[in-house]
Amino acid sequence: MKDIDLPRDLSETSEDLPPKPVKKRRRAKQTVRLEERLALRARDDRNRARSLPPGKEREDLLRRARRTEEATRMAEWLTASSSHGKT
Numbered sequence: 001m002k003d004i005d006l007p008r009d010l011s012e013t014s015e016d017l018p019p020k021p022v023k024k025r026r027r028a029k030q031t032v033r034l035e036e037r038l039a040l041r042a043r044d045d046r047n048r049a050r051s052l053p054p055g056k057e058r059e060d061l062l063r064r065a066r067r068t069e070e071a072t073r074m075a076e077w078l079t080a081s082s083s084h085g086k087t
Helices: 034-050 056-084
Strands: none
Touching: 034 056
């Protein structure tokens, strides 16, 4: 097996590399609570599903609405749970 020469530390190779730009996270301030956004999405999905004939697209929208409603309940439960610990 052939030996491979590896640098002893990263500083030996970092001189040769250009500096990496720092990525900044894009942050958006939410003006509507998560639970409200989820409920609105579920309602919109159900309304769209009502306007469609029976089929895959309609079933997919109804499934997404149910999952969104479950997520709404979980978010409410987690919010209520975390506020019980505070005094």
